[in-house]
Amino acid sequence: MSEPPSSDPSPFQPTWPRLLFAAMVAIGAFFLPQEVPLEWYPLNNPGTDINYLEISCASNVNGEVQIRYDVAELGHRPIDTIQIPISPTTQTFTYTFPMLDAPITELRVIPPEGGELTIRQMRIINRRNEEVRRFTADLFRAERDVSIVPLPEGWKLVSTPAPASPSTRIELFARIIPVGMNHRNFLRCLLSTGYLSLMLWILLLAVLFVFYRPKSWRDLFLHLGFMASIATLFAFVGNRGLIRNSIHFARYVAPVFPPDLKLELDVASSGPSVAQLFWDTGQGYNEAESARQSYVPHQGEQTLRFPLPTTPILSLRFDPRDTPGEIDIRGIRIVDAGQRTQTVLPLDCLQAQREIATIESKPDLIHIQTTTDSRDAITILSPEAVKTINRTVQAVGGQAVRR
Numbered sequence: 001m002s003e004p005p006s007s008d009p010s011p012f013q014p015t016w017p018r019l020l021f022a023a024m025v026a027i028g029a030f031f032l033p034q035e036v037p038l039e040w041y042p043l044n045n046p047g048t049d050i051n052y053l054e055i056s057c058a059s060n061v062n063g064e065v066q067i068r069y070d071v072a073e074l075g076h077r078p079i080d081t082i083q084i085p086i087s088p089t090t091q092t093f094t095y096t097f098p099m100l101d102a103p104i105t106e107l108r109v110i111p112p113e114g115g116e117l118t119i120r121q122m123r124i125i126n127r128r129n130e131e132v133r134r135f136t137a138d139l140f141r142a143e144r145d146v147s148i149v150p151l152p153e154g155w156k157l158v159s160t161p162a163p164a165s166p167s168t169r170i171e172l173f174a175r176i177i178p179v180g181m182n183h184r185n186f187l188r189c190l191l192s193t194g195y196l197s198l199m200l201w202i203l204l205l206a207v208l209f210v211f212y213r214p215k216s217w218r219d220l221f222l223h224l225g226f227m228a229s230i231a232t233l234f235a236f237v238g239n240r241g242l243i244r245n246s247i248h249f250a251r252y253v254a255p256v257f258p259p260d261l262k263l264e265l266d267v268a269s270s271g272p273s274v275a276q277l278f279w280d281t282g283q284g285y286n287e288a289e290s291a292r293q294s295y296v297p298h299q300g301e302q303t304l305r306f307p308l309p310t311t312p313i314l315s316l317r318f319d320p321r322d323t324p325g326e327i328d329i330r331g332i333r334i335v336d337a338g339q340r341t342q343t344v345l346p347l348d349c350l351q352a353q354r355e356i357a358t359i360e361s362k363p364d365l366i367h368i369q370t371t372t373d374s375r376d377a378i379t380i381l382s383p384e385a386v387k388t389i390n391r392t393v394q395a396v397g398g399q400a401v402r403r
Contacts, residue, residue: 012208014226026233030240036079037241040199041191048127049179051099053082056120056154058092063112069099070106072175072252074245086112092120092154099124101184102249104176107135109168111146111157120154123341124176131341134333135170136266136303143167150300152268152328174338177254185246193232193239200231200238259336259396261308263389265318266331268302269295273325277306278317285317301330308334312390316381318350324374329366334392343392349385353378 053067067082082097111117124133137155140148146166149156159166178184204227214220236243263277276292278285293304320327332345347366352359355374360367370377381389 012212012223012226014222019226019229022230022233026237029234029237032240034241034244035077037245038196038239039188039192039242040239041188041195043184043187043191046127046184047180050101050127050184051132051176051178052096052125052127053099053122054094054096054125055122056092056094057086057122058089058118058120059086059112059115060088060118061112061115062087063115065112065117066108066110067097068106068108068110069104071100072103072105072249074248076106086117092118096125099176099178101178101181101188102245103181103252103254105172107170107172107176108143109140109157109170111159111166111168113166114159114162116159117157118151118154119157126179131333131344133176133340134264134331134335136264137301138303139171139339141169141171143169150296150298150302152300153330154301172339174336174340175254177252182246182250185242185249189239189243189246192242193235196238197228197232197235200235201228204231257337261310261337261342261393261396262305262335263308263316264306264331264333264335265304265329266301267295267304267320268299268328268330269321270299270325270327271295271323272297273321273323275304275321276319278319279309279313280315280317281309281311281313305335308389308393310393312393313386315383316386316389317353318379318381319377320368320379321370321377322375324370324372326367326369329368330364334389336396342396343388345381345385345388349382350379351382353380 063086065084065086068076069080070076071080084095122135123131125131137150142148144167145160145164146168147158149158157168208227272295274292274294276290278290291306296302333341334343335341348361350366355371355377357371358369
């Protein structure tokens with residue numbers, strides 16, 4: 001037998017029409033734009049795969065450095081900008097910033113207007129301090145009112161006189177997609193919405209009990225549940241930006257391309273020359289299993305890239321120059337076709353073999369001086385480095401790589 005309708009005229013009386021009206025208002029409000037998504041509850045254990053942007057730079061003027069990134073299909077939004085106040089100094093300082101858990105499709109560096117920004121290194125790392133991506137000088141593209149000048153320890157972005165808006169774009173062969181992104185975004189949505197629901201419920205109950213006194217336990221729980229439903233509905237509204245973005249990022253499907261691996265070396269050469277990499281797959285060193293790279297005719301830092309075979313390597317030989325001279329090597333790593341770092345090799349893995357006068361290991365570089373009559377200076381990579389390369393090739397080879 002149904003109960004007679006309540007004669008309680010209170011505006012807080014739970015009824016299905018009121019709940020339906022609240023749901024309709026909440027659904028309509030959910031689709032309103034929200035430029036700054038709310039995140040009420042930080043992750044206590046976010047894991048180690050969150051991406052951080054690390055840049056070591058210095059400026060010769062007072063101003064601001066901006067790093068702007070575009071998110072997949074959302075383009076650039078004002079909130080997706082890292083702003084670094086900077087003062088004149090000759091020493092570079094390292095700045096580290098957490099990145100959004102979203103696919104990054106474009107990355108730009110805006111130097112201070114009317115000044116110079118010296119960059120020693122720029123990369124993406126995770127919380128284990130493992131390198132995910134390194135941005136080298138040749139990946140920077142001058143868009144407007146800026147020139148790129150190589151330096152022995154990096155490069156420099158120089159604003160042209162009276163610039164309108166200096167800007168450089170970084171070539172991203174593969175989009176930056178954080179590992180575990182969807183799981184962390186799900187936890188943020190769950191915890192943030194739950195926390196906001198509780199806050200709204202407490203506020204609604206505070207107003208409720210100013211005007212309402214329960215008639216029975218059943219009546220009390222009915223009112224509590226009604227207020228909890230209202231609070232939950234509008235908690236989704238408050239977190240609509242976070243929820244909608246997380247769904248959008250989770251639906252993103254990265255294009256697929258082959259996992260071609262390359263050995264990259266960041267070097268500064270004393271003059272024009274040619275470097276060559278040989279790999280021994282069982283037939284000794286031969287020209288067919290080698291690759292050449294010419295140095296750009298300047299003494300600034302540049303990046304050499306050599307393809308690696310998909311078959312196991314017995315040994316690896318690097319000929320740094322075919323003329324007398326010297327080079328500084330600041331980085332050795334394996335990257336895939338999307339320019340993503342797969343393995344970073346220690347600098348001291350290079351060992352002198354022939355026509356090398358000195359090979360000096362320093363904290364951040366290896367300095368190689370060839371003999372004065374050198375025509376074919378030779379170094380080899382250590383057996384440990386070769387094993388690391390083979391493990392990397394085996395792990396990545398044969399699998400589709402997404403960007």
